[in-house]
Amino acid sequence: MNNQQTPVQRLTDPPVEIERPQLPPVSSNMENQTVDIHETNDSSLGENTVCCLYKSLYGLKQASRQWFEKISDAIQAAGYVQSKADYSLFTRQQGKSSTFLLIYVDDILITGNDPQAISTLKAFLHNRFRIKDLGNLRFFLGIEISRSQKGIYISERKYALEIIKDAGLLGAAPMEFPMEKGLKLSNNGELLKDPSRYRRLVGRLIYLTITRPDITYSVHILSRLMHEPRKPHMEAALRILRYLKNAPGQVILISSHDDLTLRAYCDSDWAGCPITRRSTISYCVFLGSSLISWRSKRQKTFSLPSAEAEYRAMAGACFELSWLRYLLTDFGIVHPKPALLFCDNKATLHIAANPVFHERIRHIEMDCHFIRDKIQNGWVVTRHVESSHQLIDVFTKALGKESFIPMDRKLGVLDIHSPT
Incomplete structure (x- = not known):
């Protein structure tokens, strides 16, 4: 679909009572009683008495689930199909007409190539739920979206500036990269007197990584240390804010001129955690030239040889590629060619290509060999890439x-705003 002919529109729904009966109360060891609050106001029933709600009220723990079930039933009754790759996505294909709807609680995004179908859907939703039309998409869950002839730009500039302001660093000297080269944070150092400030800051930075792949690794390291944050950990977190101060408006471009083919890169930092000696695995996925998915995660288990850690990283990237293929199929994007998966470890590539079972890989869990099936059925093709690339x-x-800035640009992270 052409970028200029498929505007994305945002809708929202006001808080309402959801007319859907609750599930029966869960029994416990206590002898709970279920009563109708319309029938009695007797306070002598005891503290173990529970009430059965006939409507799920806004703000309750169950409200979001009940609301999603209600709106899902309504949308599917209108002829839309719920995606199996992402249950919050609904699609409708009729000939050359395509309409897509994405739901997050009471925020709704609608796009497609048929303006009449979009208008019909909005009228249907308004009649059922009294929605509010917010027009073309500008903001969504704190994420800023802008469009041009080149494609769609996604950023969190406003959110980044709020974090910097709340930390009192608007006047601080900016940094050009987020973490000192080779830094390994451990359990050494003085404990923070108020760890809640550190935890809140890291939690906000985690949300910022949705559009900032350049700080993903640094924030991932800091998030490991939430239980007992120390002074060096806080200093590293504040350094990230000074880096954000250098370019708070960095964006990711989803290009409108891509060939829509999938390619991924995977790697690992073997035994890189100084506390547990577990490895860090990571991958990133491109759709054409656009970066659309990335991850950095410490392994849950130990990897004795480095090839095992690399193999687990490759398996994780393969899982992500498989999911993206299913998701893109819902948008009518079919991939006749296999996705490319790049790795710089030749031993890992041999293990993935060789189906022979031998002692070098007998300790690797079988779910990691998922990648072999995808290679054999033509979904994925592995390629070697030099470490320098x-x-x-x-x-x-x-x-x-020297290494961070060129690497950041190769990922497609752009700065379209002037530095503050």
């Missing part, structure tokens, strides 16, 4: 300025 290093280790 490996784009994933920014997700596995703390790089210096």
Whole structure:
């Protein structure tokens, strides 16, 4: 679909009572009683008495689930199909007409190539739920969206500036890269007197990584240390804010001129955690030239040889590629060619290509061999990439300025705003 002919529109729904009966109360060891609050006001029933609600009220724990079930039933009754790859996505294909709807609680995005179908859907939703039409998409869950002839730009500039302001660093000297080269944070150092400030800051930075792959690794390291944050940890977190101060408006471009083919890069930092000696695995996925998915995560288990850690990273990237293929199929994008998966470890590539079971891989869980099935059925093709051209290093280790800045640009992270 052409970028200029498929505007994305945002709708929202006001808080309402959801007329859907609750599930029966869950029994417990206590002898709970269920009563109708319309029938009695007797306070002598005891503290173990529970009430059965006939409507799920806005703000209750169950409200979001009940609301989603209600609106899902309504949308599917209108002829839309719920995606199996993402249950919050609904699609409708009729000939050349395509309409897509994405739901997050009471925020709704609608797009497609048929303006009449979009208008019909909005009228249907308004009659059922009294929605409010917010027009073309500008903001969604704190994410800023803008469009041009080149494609769609996604950023969190306003949110980043709010974090910097709340930390009192608007006047601080900016940094050109988020973490000192080779820095390994451990359990050494003085404990913070108020750990809640650190935890809140890191929690906000985690949300910022939705559009900032350049700080993903640094924030991932800080998030490991939430239970006992120390002074060096806080200093590293504040350094990230000074880096954000340098370019708070960095964006990711989803290009409108891509060939829509999938390619991924994977890597690992073997035994990189100084506390547990577990490895960090990471991958990033491109749709054409646009970065659409990335991850940095510490393994839950130990990897004795480095090839095992690399193999687990490759398996994780393969899982993501498989899911994206299913998701893109819902948008009518079919991939006749296999996705490309790049790795810089030749031993890992041999393990993935060789179906022979031998002692070198007998300790690897079988779910990691999922990648072999995808290679054999033609969904994925592995390729070797030289370490000097490996784009994933920014997700596995703390790089210096000379390596970080070129790597950041290769990922497609752009700065379309002037520095503050």
